[in-house]
Amino acid sequence: MRYLITGGAGFIGSHMAEAMLARGDTVAVLDDFSTGRRSNLAAVASHPSLTIVEGSVVNSALVTALVGEADHVVHLAAAVGVRKIMAERVQGIRTNVEGSETVLAACAKHGRPLFFASTSEVYGKNAKVPFSEDDDSVLGASSLHRWSYACAKLLDEFLALAWFHEHKLPVTVARFFNVTGPRQCPDYGMVLPRFCAAALSGNNLEVHGTGLQSRCFLHVDDCVRAVLALVDTPVAVGRVVNIGSDEEISIRALAEKVLEISGSAAKIHAVPYAAAFPEGGFEDMLRRVPDTARLSRLTGWERKIDLAQTIRDALRWAREV
Numbered sequence: 656m657r658y659l660i661t662g663g664a665g666f667i668g669s670h671m672a673e674a675m676l677a678r679g680d681t682v683a684v685l686d687d688f689s690t691g692r693r694s695n696l697a698a699v700a701s702h703p704s705l706t707i708v709e710g711s712v713v714n715s716a717l718v719t720a721l722v723g724e725a726d727h728v729v730h731l732a733a734a735v736g737v738r739k740i741m742a743e744r745v746q747g748i749r750t751n752v753e754g755s756e757t758v759l760a761a762c763a764k765h766g767r768p769l770f771f772a773s774t775s776e777v778y779g780k781n782a783k784v785p786f787s788e789d790d791d792s793v794l795g796a797s798s799l800h801r802w803s804y805a806c807a808k809l810l811d812e813f814l815a816l817a818w819f820h821e822h823k824l825p826v827t828v829a830r831f832f833n834v835t836g837p838r839q840c841p842d843y844g845m846v847l848p849r850f851c852a853a854a855l856s857g858n859n860l861e862v863h864g865t866g867l868q869s870r871c872f873l874h875v876d877d878c879v880r881a882v883l884a885l886v887d888t889p890v891a892v893g894r895v896v897n898i899g900s901d902e903e904i905s906i907r908a909l910a911e912k913v914l915e916i917s918g919s920a921a922k923i924h925a926v927p928y929a930a931a932f933p934e935g936g937f938e939d940m941l942r943r944v945p946d947t948a949r950l951s952r953l954t955g956w957e958r959k960i961d962l963a964q965t966i967r968d969a970l971r972w973a974r975e976v
């Protein structure tokens with residue numbers, strides 16, 4: 656099978672490319688290297704079945720040509736990370752709306768199946784635990800720019816499902832919940848790589864707010880297995896599916912666990928949101944837990960890697976870079 660992975664030089668995309676090549680697929684990566692890195696693909700750079708194309712998902716002619724050469728498209732390219740979304744406001748929305756629209760139109764033109772990476776952020780401030788795919792999206796005001804990411808991804812989901820219902824385009828939408836592990840870069844506000852980098856350098860581990868807010872962190876290898884299972888599952892077409900871990904932890908407890916596993920003597924430092932995001936426009940949600948029953952029912956997927964191993968792997972990578 657020939658796959659096009661947009662954002663294939665990124666954190667999740669590079670692991671996806673490696674896994675597809677390992678099972679004998681041919682892979683074309685389209686990436687503008689805004690947050691992705693060539694070094695992420697270093698292990699497979701000379702693989703005869705890998706092509707790397709530098710360009711943007713908003714370039715319609717390029718995307719249309721690449722989609723035409725693929726059998727299946729995995730659309731991961733996006734502006735990601737709270738810091739990036741807050742710092743590059745127009746560009747972030749453009750990438751996440753126009754980019755997805757361009758990829759969908761190209762898939763429709765060539766009749767190619769699409770896997771679309773959405774996010775748990777679309778559940779927003781909904782207080783329900785755990786989140787099931789048909790639960791409400793409760794987003795904040797447009798004056799709080801952090802919601803633009805969730806809003807853009809939600810619009811992408813509507814558009815993808817509209818192409819499916821109106822034009823029978825085979826689209827599968829998956830909502831990733833806090834995927835983490837080796838190659839996730841600390842520069843854009845992702846919490847585990849930030850904590851690992853701080854623990855190894857002896858700097859404070861900065862916990863935003865009270866630290867009582869909790870998340871479920873999924874190892875990238877488990878995420879990739881779930882995506883591969885979904886792209887191989889025809890009955891998943893036209894569905895929205897959560898991908899995440901059931902192991903919930905508060906951010907303060909995560910910081911403590913990173914210190915314990917790394918053996919670091921660094922300190923935990925609480926930083927109010929107003930200080931962490933002085934430009935304003937930020938608010939957080941207390942809990943974010945996925946219900947993954949649909950994923951398991953459709954594909955048989957189960958999480959294999961626990962949080963302690965995920966932290967060990969993230970620390971190992973942080974030591975190497």
Ligand SMILES: NC(=O)c1ccc[n+]([C@@H]2O[C@H](COP(=O)([O-])OP(=O)(O)OC[C@H]3O[C@@H](n4cnc5c(N)ncnc54)[C@H](O)[C@@H]3O)[C@@H](O)[C@H]2O)c1
Pocket residue numbers: 661662663664665666667668685686687688689690691692710711712713730731732733734735750754772773774775830831832833834835
């Ligand atoms: N990591 C997570 O926890 C998480 C959670 C929810 C959703 N997601 C989604 O998963 C996907 C992959 O995220 P990631 O964590 O690997 O982040 P990432 O930043 O490492 O990957 C995004 C990739 O897209 C590329 N890119 C950005 N704009 C582009 C453009 N205009 N044209 C071409 N390439 C472009 C970047 O260079 C990067 O390689 C994204 O769609 C993201 O929204 C990730």
